Amino acid sequence: MKAKVNQDDLDAYVDGQLDPWQRNAVEEWLGDHPADAARVMTDIHRRNQLRLALALPDPLRCDRREARRLERAIAPRWLGVGLPSAAIAATVAALWLALGPVGLREGAASTPPPAFVKSALAARDASDLRLAMLSQPEAPDVDAAEIRALTGLALPQMPARWTPRDVQVFPSLQGPGVEMILDTPEHGRLSLFIVRADGGDGAGTTYAGETGIAWITHDGVAHVLGARDDPAHLADTAERLLGSLPTN
Structure with missing residues (x-):
């Protein structure tokens, strides 16, 4: 209804x-x-x-x-x-x-964005809302080992000058995902959403309003970056993050 x-x-x-x-x-x-x-x-x-x-x-x-x-x-x-x-x-x-009402438009991708991109946008919006609420304290502490043990999702190694602002496990149609909001010198306020993804490896970019989106999937896991920045710039960062994932 x-x-x-x-x-x-x-x-x-x-x-x-x-x-x-x-x-x-x-x-x-x-x-x-x-x-x-x-x-x-x-x-x-x-x-x-x-x-x-x-x-x-x-x-x-x-x-x-x-x-x-x-x-x-x-x-x-x-x-x-x-x-x-x-x-x-x-x-x-x-x-x-x-x-359509979603607000996504194609960038370098030749096909429509995968469903997990919509989940990433919902997680980003929810995080922005949390950060604006005094009654919802920020949770910037990251325990990568605990997150991996409970969700099966490995976090990449963050650059030294990146400052976590909020880290949450976010429900999605693809299962539990990890949403991180970070302040970065390269992209400003950056969101990183990690979640399980069907299909093979791939990558793409798009826009959602003024927000650039870049994603990359590897071994059944999607990493989606969002910021007010050129999606191609975000795509380069996504590749570097993927290379910093733990191997075991």
Whole structure:
């Protein structure tokens, strides 16, 4: 049974205030309501335009009421330079239905991203939410031996200048995975998700919004890196991490 979604839910979705499960419920609902999906996508686009215009590093700092005020102030100028609003809405709805709600788009990979990439994005979103909550303390201590004993997942050797911020075992459709959030000089805030994966060895890259994603699978285990960085740069790092895995 699909969840009921109201305007407050849509506003919170646009402002990035929902957890991964709530976002998924809203996206599922929007898939059945293309007119509402068009309005939401327009709101997101306008919010991002405002954030870029004001050079705000964090989209959550963009006050929605202020955005609406500025939108009303500049709307008369916009109406004279573009398509009619109905045509714009129809175009946005078509893009929504064509691209889907997940937010992934292909990078160097010739095939759609594997399912474990979606699990990695969900784990990253959950970790970001935890780090923003005072009631959820960070867990930066890493016991690689314990994690391997209980999950069967070996952690690569982290570079000396990488600082762990949070380490959690995260449930996914592929089984328990390990989600790590690290501060790095190369990529800034970096997420590393390790989980079991079906199929043979492989690698790929993609984007999820402004986040670059790179993954590499070896011996039935996937390593997924995410950061606001070029996916090709992340792919190089993923290969180096794979080379640092313990051999026994």
